C-alpha cells in the first residue's frame with residue numbers, strides 16, 4: 410500500500426477532528442473504576458455516538474452498520490480518536506475488536522445480521538471465554554466439553570481470565586467436541602449467550618484492585634447448534650482468525666496512545682542513558698506503527714491481518730512494558746507528578762506480555778511458523 414495519506418484522507422481527518430472536538434466537549438466525566446453499571450453506560454453511549462455519526466465499525470461492511478472505510482481512513486480514525494483522547498472501546502473491547510471481526514470473516518448471514526449491528530450500536534457487549542485453568546498458552550489443550558443433544562450442545566467446564574465476563578452478554582466460547590482426535594482437531598467455536606441457565610460468573614480481583622477479570626463456570630449449559638461459528642471440530646482454524654484480529658489490529662489505538670505517552674515523557678527524562686532508552690522505545694513504536702499499516706492494509710485485502718499480527722503483538726507489548734518501567738524510574742526520582750496515571754500504567758503494562766498469548770509463545774510461533782526454524786522440544 411501507499412503509506413502516504415491522500416487529500417481525501419486528509420479531508421476525512423479534518424471532518425473527524427471537528428466532530429471529535431464537538432462530541433468530546435459534550436461528554437460527561439468518566440465514571441469511577443468500580444462503578445460497573447455506569448462504566449457500561451458510558452462506554453456503550455460513546456459507541457452509540459460513533460454509530461449515529463457514521464464512525465462505528467470503521468472497517469466493517471456497510472450492510473451491518475459499518476463504514477467500510479479504506480485502510481488509510483481506518484488509520485486516520487485511530488490516529489485522531491487516540492490523539493483527541495476519545496473514550497476507549499472499554500467494556501466492549503472483545504465485541505468491537507475481535508468477536509465482531511470474526512463474525513464478519515466466518516459467521517453465517519443470520520449470525521452477522523443478529524449481532525453485528527447491535528455490537529456497533531453499543532447494544533451488545535461481548536467477552537472472551539477461551540482460557541482455562543490448565544489451558545492458557547496451550548490453548549488447544551482445553552477440556553470444556555460440549556456434547557451434541559438434538560439442536561443443542563450441552564457444555565460443561567470452567568473458563569478463566571475472561572475480561573469483562575461479568576458485564577458481557579455474549580461470549581466467544583471454545584469447547585471440545587471430539588476428545589478422541591489430536592487436540593487441535595476436536596475444538597468448536599460457539600457464541601455463548603452469557604445469561605443461559607447453568608452459567609456462573611465470578612469476578613477475580615487484579616493487582617490494580619479492579620475486577621474486570623472473571624472465572625466462568627459452565628454446568629450443562631445448553632447452547633444452540635445455530636450458535637456455532639464454522640463447522641464442528643473446525644474451531645481451531647476459526648480461533649486463529651479471532652487471534653489474528655486480537656493480536657494484529659485490536660492494539661492499534663493503544664499503539665498510538667503509547668507513542669503519545671512516550672513523547673509526553675520525553676521532557677522529563679534528563680539522564681543520557683535513559684534518553685537513549687526512550688528514543689529506542691519511540692523508534693520501535695514508530696516501526697510498529699508502520700507494521701500496523703501493513704496489517705490493516707492486509708486485512709482490507711484478504712479479510713484477516715495475517716502473520717504480521719504475531720510480530721505486532723510481541724513488539725508492542727514488550728515496547729510498552731519497557732516504557733512503563735522507564736516511566737516508573739523517572740517517577741521514583743520525583744521528576745514526574747502524575748503519579749496515579751504512571752503507576753496505573755505500569756501495573757497494566759506488566760500484563761501486556763501475557764494477555765492474548767505470552768511473549769514466549771509469540772516467539773515460538775514466529776520462529777516455528779513464520780521463520781521455519783526447528784520446532785522446540787515438546788515435553789508432554
Ligand SMILES: Cc1cc2nc3c(=O)[nH]c(=O)nc-3n(C[C@H](O)[C@H](O)[C@H](O)COP(=O)(O)OP(=O)(O)OC[C@H]3O[C@@H](n4cnc5c(N)ncnc54)[C@H](O)[C@@H]3O)c2cc1C
Pocket residue numbers: 536537538539540541542544545546547569570571572573760761763764765766767768769770773
Ligand atoms: C490482561 C489480560 C487479559 C486477558 N483476557 C482474557 C480473556 O478475556 N479471555 C481469555 O480467555 N483469556 C484472557 N487472558 C488469559 C491469557 O490469554 C493467558 O493468561 C495467556 O494465554 C497465558 O496463559 P496462562 O496464564 O495460563 O499461563 P501459562 O500458559 O501457565 O504460562 C506460564 C508461563 O510459562 C510460559 N510458557 C508456557 N508454555 C511455554 C512454551 N511452550 N514455551 C515457552 N514458555 C512457555 C508462558 O510464556 C508463561 O510465562 C487474559 C490475560 C491477561 C493478562
